[in-house]
Amino acid sequence: MSSWEDEESASAAATTDVELLKRAWRNEKAAPEILHFDSALVSRAREQIQLLEETLDDFTDNGVDDLVVSLYQMDLDRSLFLLRSYLRLRLQKIEKYMTYISKSDDLLSRLSQQEQRFAKSCKENMEKHLEQSVLSKLPYGYDSVTRQSLSSTEDDMVPEPQLDTFVFCKTKSDVGAFQLDDIGRKLWIWLLTTCMSFGTSPSRVLSRLAELTLFDASIKTLLRLLTDRQPSVQEYSKFLVR
Structure with missing residues (x-):
């Protein structure tokens, strides 16, 4: 052993x-x-x-x-x-x-x-x-417990757990440097998108986020608006030149 x-x-x-x-x-x-x-x-x-x-x-x-x-x-x-x-x-x-x-x-x-x-x-x-x-x-076709109507192709009224939500993890032992998926790249893309949308610098964005709490409604709105689009290669290049 x-x-x-x-x-x-x-x-x-x-x-x-x-x-x-x-x-x-x-x-x-x-x-x-x-x-x-x-x-x-x-x-x-x-x-x-x-x-x-x-x-x-x-x-x-x-x-x-x-x-x-x-x-x-x-x-x-x-x-x-x-x-x-x-x-x-x-x-x-x-x-x-x-x-x-x-x-x-x-x-x-x-x-x-x-x-x-x-x-x-x-x-x-x-x-x-x-x-x-x-x-x-209810009329026929709308009397199902699991489906809204006959046109529904799946059980769209069954509550399901959000399996793609975030979770907190704690390792039992030291695992060294570790990265989950491409989260680092996604955060960098989000930061660049934020800077281009508001015409500001990364340092100012990070400084502003540090002042906010996780329960602030403004940061939730900001995340929802900015994650709907991704900048193009030309936008990346333009931003990096600046």
Whole structure:
């Protein structure tokens, strides 16, 4: 076994279930679509929570120091929060994308058995409710749960996760210099386009962006307007000559 494999084994052994659950919770929270359910991890977390609850009961009966009890209670609360939040995030995704998930065997395989039953029940209840309250009163051709009309060639009324949205990533180890796709080139093109559109310099654009927050409406409008067009080679040359 190589030294790298030894380090990986030692790191995996040193990782607690709480840390693994926290990682699964973060990944599920950041991912646009539902991820694989880690049944073994959830089972171990539930066992540890039950053990902590029994330990706290014993401490209370035996009159253990309140500080020790509070520390164990804090650990229990943290574990409960992570587990409940992890399961709640998954249920929210299932409720939002129940039809989309039910059409894919791959996505269904990512769910636990309980989640699969929940998704099936949600889909059946939603379709029944829509049929009784709305669809039964609409004319033929417009009474579909998944399509707007008969002219629709695909299920255009099924909510789908935005798989092309941005996500935040954190590496487990040093990967050195790394670039995702051609993002650097795209940013450079955007900067040049901005400068040509407003007749300004790159330094002024970057300075202005540094003053804005990510939630400023003006920067969102700017991005939306400028990414609709790309400058030609002649425009690039003209700008670079300047």
